[in-house]
Amino acid sequence: MRQAVRERVAGMGVDVYVLDFLVGLSSLLKRSLGDTLWLGRQGFHIGPEQRRSAEDVLQRYNSHLSFDDIAGKTHFCESLFVSLGSSSIKSMDISSFEGADIIHDLNTPISEDNYNTFDTIFDGGTLEHVFHLPNALENVRKMLRVGGLFISVNAANNQLGHGFYQFSPELFWSYFRESGDFAVERIMLMPCAGMPNGMDAPDPAVTGRREEIGSTPYPTYLFVAARKIGASETTGTTPQQSDYAAMWKWHEKP
Numbered sequence: 001m002r003q004a005v006r007e008r009v010a011g012m013g014v015d016v017y018v019l020d021f022l023v024g025l026s027s028l029l030k031r032s033l034g035d036t037l038w039l040g041r042q043g044f045h046i047g048p049e050q051r052r053s054a055e056d057v058l059q060r061y062n063s064h065l066s067f068d069d070i071a072g073k074t075h076f077c078e079s080l081f082v083s084l085g086s087s088s089i090k091s092m093d094i095s096s097f098e099g100a101d102i103i104h105d106l107n108t109p110i111s112e113d114n115y116n117t118f119d120t121i122f123d124g125g126t127l128e129h130v131f132h133l134p135n136a137l138e139n140v141r142k143m144l145r146v147g148g149l150f151i152s153v154n155a156a157n158n159q160l161g162h163g164f165y166q167f168s169p170e171l172f173w174s175y176f177r178e179s180g181d182f183a184v185e186r187i188m189l190m191p192c193a194g195m196p197n198g199m200d201a202p203d204p205a206v207t208g209r210r211e212e213i214g215s216t217p218y219p220t221y222l223f224v225a226a227r228k229i230g231a232s233e234t235t236g237t238t239p240q241q242s243d244y245a246a247m248w249k250w251h252e253k254p
Contacts, residue, residue, distance in 0.1 A: 032085030034119025
């Protein structure tokens with residue numbers, strides 16, 4: 001395997017590490033993406049110097065795709081997502097500066113016109129920049145159709161100052177479990193160095209301990225994929241961290 005050039009993406013989008021997650025997920029789930037919404041206009045951040053690394057990623061998953069298939073000519077990710085099975089692509093942003101189709105602030109509730117509209121919602125590094133994260137996740141839940149897929153890529157470690165937040169895997173495990181409307185397909189951590197080599201991040205509620213990663217020598221992404229399996233009327237989900245919840249439950253035993 002050739003060495004990928006380490007590069008922290010300046011804006012939302014896809015680098016070699018995100019490409020590995022998306023192509024691997026496509027290979028695992030074997031489903032098209034259907035009507036797709038991007039949270040933020042998603043840039044294609046794989047330059048000519050990383051072409052060989054991207055080709056290695058495609059070969060890793062026996063993909064029929066070539067680099068030219070996924071790169072396109074716009075510096076955005078339309079070609080990649082069409083290649084992965086998106087039948088339509090729209091983007092949502094707070095501003096029109098990159099040509100978003102839907103102008104909306106994810107801090108605030110989405111209009112009912114957008115409920116149950118999309119088969120896939122891709123967050124390529126947007127939620128870490130949204131102050132009211134629970135509101136944004138609730139918007140995602142409402143916009144996805146039942147059976148739809150939420151895919152998220154955000155900072156987990158060593159990117160302090162890039163956005164408002166760096167995310168723990170337990171945040172998403174707990175949110176999806178508490179909402180009752182999602183089934184996790186995969187949650188992974190990905191060091192941004194060398195060729196992509198992600199590792200699954202287990203649910204602390206299942207392992208019975210905090211799954212701390214400690215210090216990491218490189219920036220690390222958190223990759224999330226979860227399918228919407230229900231459409232409850234419940235809003236305002238408030239998860240509790242699993243080890244504390246277990247301790248409180250034990251303490252309250254008669």
